[in-house]
Amino acid sequence: MDDGGRQRAPRLIFLTLTAERRLRRWIGRRGEDRGLSAPAAGVLLYLSACPGASTGEVAEAVDASPAGLSGLLSRLERAGLLTRSPDPADRRIVRVYLTADGKAALGVVKSALSELNGKVTDGFSAEELAVVARWLQHVGRVLD
Numbered sequence: 001m002d003d004g005g006r007q008r009a010p011r012l013i014f015l016t017l018t019a020e021r022r023l024r025r026w027i028g029r030r031g032e033d034r035g036l037s038a039p040a041a042g043v044l045l046y047l048s049a050c051p052g053a054s055t056g057e058v059a060e061a062v063d064a065s066p067a068g069l070s071g072l073l074s075r076l077e078r079a080g081l082l083t084r085s086p087d088p089a090d091r092r093i094v095r096v097y098l099t100a101d102g103k104a105a106l107g108v109v110k111s112a113l114s115e116l117n118g119k120v121t122d123g124f125s126a127e128e129l130a131v132v133a134r135w136l137q138h139v140g141r142v143l144d
Contacts, residue, residue: 012135016136016139023038023116023120024037024038026116027041027109027112027113027116030108030112030115030116031105031108031109031112036105036108036109039062039064039068039072040072040075040076040081041109041112041113042061042062043058043062043069043072043073043076043082044076044081044082044098044102044105044106044109045106045109045110046058046061046062047082047096047097047098047102048098048103048106051097051098052095052096052097053095053096054087054093054094054095054096055069055070055073055084055093055094055096056093058073058096073096076102079101080099080101080102081098081099081101081102081105082096082097082098082099082102083096083097083099084096084097085097
């Protein structure tokens, strides 16, 4: 669109938020049979890389509030996907672990993410994707 001879900048924030909502819905649809939302998938992925992480570490990793994470962890625990236990050295700290069912669900998550990555990167060069990744990282840094 032309605005007095100048090109209008892309609506990056609107486009990013729209894409984020659609990504969450897509991931949620793929995980429906196991009750896995996008935030739940993030928790499972983090715990697979950091078993025994504290609830605080998990909250920070998935950018969740403590209250929001507590509810999510409760649902995942009821579903049999993870367990929580007090840290033996400091009982104020709660450690979180994937169960066997959680590890199996992780396979579903990884498969869905592989499919999703293929869909959203199709038709873009490595250089173009590097610019997108750099911009998204920049947004995270300047808003942190």
